[in-house]
Amino acid sequence: MRLHTSLRLAAVVAATALLATACSSGGGDETTDGSTGSGEKVELTFWTWAPGMEEVVDAWNAKNPNIHVTVNKQDGGDPAVTKLLTAIKAGSGAPDIFQTEYQKIPTLVSSDALADIADVLPDGTKDHFAAGTWEAVTLGSDAVYGVPQDSGPMEFYYRDDVFQQLGLQVPTTWEQYAEVAEQLHTADPTKYLGTFSATDAGWFTGLTQQAGASWWGIDGDAWSVEINSVQTLKVAQYWGDLVEKGVIDNKPMYTPEWNAALNDGTQVGWLSAIWAPGVLEGNAPDTAGKWKMAPMPQWDGDNATGNWGGSASSVTSQSKHAKEAAQFIAWMNSDQEAVNILVSAGGLYPADIPGQAEALANPPAFFSNQPDFYTLAGQIAQTVTPFTYGPNVNVAYSAYNDEFGKATEAKKASAFTDAVQAMQTATVDDLKSSGFTVKD
C-alpha cells in the first residue's frame, strides 16, 4: 500500500514533466540540423553583439530565400567566447556563424571551434582586404578561419572647445602629450587629458602595438611570448610616470563615472579607435560637435598606430552548412551594399577596402564638424603596425586587469613595469601548462 502510493506519486511527477514538454514545445528553437540537399532551405544562426547586424541580415534574407540567417545577440567579447567554447565542448549548441574578435581567433582555432573555410569561400574574397588584416584570419597558414569585418585603427580624440579655450596645442608626439596633460591639469585640476584604464587590456595592447611591440610570436610549432619587451616596458613606464605625477587619471573607462566625466568635460581627451564616435554619441550625446580627431601622438618620427577592436566573421566547427555560411559572411563583409549597411547601421569601419570609398563618403554624424574625418582615418589606418596574438590572449588580458588594477591603485611608475613582468610570467606559465611548446 505504501509502495503503491509512492509509485503513484512518481507517476504524477512524470506526467507533470510531460506537461511541461507540451507547454514549451511552442518555443522558437531555431537551430536546424536539416539536410543540405540542393534547393532546400538552409537555416543559419549568427551569434554577434555588434549593432546593425539585423539590417545587413535582413538585406541578405530578402535576396537569398534559400539561405536564411537568424541573428542571435550575445554578450560581447569574452562572455560570448566562453559560451561558444562551452557549446563546442558539449558537442552541440553552437551557432553556424560567430563574430570573432581578431585577438580571439588563435584561442578559438586552438580549441577547434572554427571551421577552415578556405575551400568554400567565393574566389577573390581575399583581394578585398589588406594583407595584414587577412593574415589575422589565416594566422599565416593556408587555412582561412573567417572573413574580416571591421578594424579599429587608433586615433587621438580631444575636446576642441576646451583646447581652444585653454590655448592648448594638439600633441603630435608622446612628449608633447605629457606636456599638454600637465598644462591642462595645472590650468584646471578637475580636468584630465585622459585616463589609464586598468580594465581595457585591448586598449593597452594597441598602445604597445604602436610602440612596435608584438606580444606573441610563432616559429614552427613553438610559441614565444614577448610581453615584457623593451617597447611594452617603455609604454608602461611612460603611463606610470603620468599617473604617478597625477596629471593623468587612473580610473577605468566604460564606467558610469567615466561617462559622467565625458559629459561634463573633465575627460578632455580619449586615445581611442575609429569606432569612438559611436561610443561618444551614446554616452555623451550633448557634446556633439565639440570633439575632433587627430592621429596618435608618435614615439619617433615615423607614423605608426595600433589597433583596438575589430572583428571577423567565422564559421564554427559545429556548422553543418559551412558552404552557405561562408557565402553569407563573404557577402556581408565584401559586398558594397552590405558594407554600406555595416557603416550606416553598425557605425563600424569596414575592413573591405574597395567598399570604403562609397561607404565612408560622409563623416560620422557626431563629427560633422570634421568633414575630412574618414580621409584622415584612411591615412591613419595604413600605419597600423603588425602584431601577433597568441592562443591565450584571455590569460594575458586577465593578468592585465589584475596587475594593472593594483598598479593604478598604487600610482607608482615602478608598479606599472612590475605589472608587465607579472603578465609575462602568467602568460608563459599558462602556455606551458596548456601543453604548448614555448621558446625561451
Add this chain to the structure above:
Amino acid sequence: MTTTLTRPSPTPVPVRTSLDQRRHRPSAPATITLLLGALYCLLPVVWVVMASSKSAGELFSTFTFAPSTHLWDNIQELSTYRGGLYWRWMVNTVIYAGVGGGLSVLISAMAGYGLAKYQFVGKKAIFYVILAGVLVPGVVLAVPQYLLLAKVGLTNTYLSVLLPSLISPYGIYLSRIYAAAAVPDDVIEAARTDGAGELKTFLQIAVPMMKPGLVTVFLFQFVAIWNNFMLPYIMLGNDRLFPITVGLSGLLNQGASQPAMYTSVITGALLSIIPLAALFLTLQRYWQVDLAAGAVKA
C-alpha cells in the same frame, strides 16, 4: 480568513491588556533602525525610478536623484529595440518563473508531504540528500546541467531553463516541515477511514492545510527564477528565448566599441520589477496567516 488575522492569545485577559499597552508604545531605537533599514532597501529603487526618467545625456550629468521627463521616451525606445524584443523577454520570464514556480510548488508539496507523512525505506537518506541540496548554490550546477542537457539535445529550448528550475531542495524541505506541522496524522487517518484515496487526501485535505507554506515556496521559487541569470545565460543561445536578466545584460555588454545602452537597461530593469511587486502585493495576504497556525485553527 478574517478570523485568522486576529492573533489568538493563550494568556488571561488582564495580562493581555498590559501587554497591549506595552506593544503600543513605540520604541525610538527600534523605529530608527527600521527606518534606516527601509531607506537602505528603498534607495536603490528610487534611484532606478529617477534614472529611468532621464535621457541618455542627462543620465550622467544631472543630480542622481533628480527626476526628469523622459520615462515615456525611454519606454518607447526600449519597446522599439529590435522589434519589441524586450516584451518577448518579459513574456519568456513570466513563462519561466510562472510555470517553473508552479510546477516546483507541486513537486515540493508532493515530496514534502510524502517525506512527512509516509514511512518507507531510505526516507531519512532521501531527506538528508535534499537537505544537503539546500546548501549547494544553483550557480554551481549550471554548467553540469548544461552538459547533461546538451547530451539529450535540449539546450537552447524553453525546457532547458524550466527543467532545472523544477526541483527546489529548499521548497521540498520547507514543505516537509510545513506538512509535518500543519497536517495532523488524525486528519489523514479520518480521510482514509472515510474512503478517500491517497491522491484525494493529498489534494483535498493536505494541500489546503499547507497553503500558506506553499505560497511561500511559490514566491521564493518565482523570485529565484525571475532573477536567475547564470542558468539561462549558459543554456540559451537564441536571443528570442532569453529572460529579461540575460537580455538586459546583453544590452550592457556590446563590446568596447559600442556604447552600453544604459537608459534602456535601467528602464527595462524598472519595468521588470513591476510584475514582481504586483505578485507580492497580491499574495502577501497569505503570509499574514501565522506560519505556526495548524489544522486545529478556526
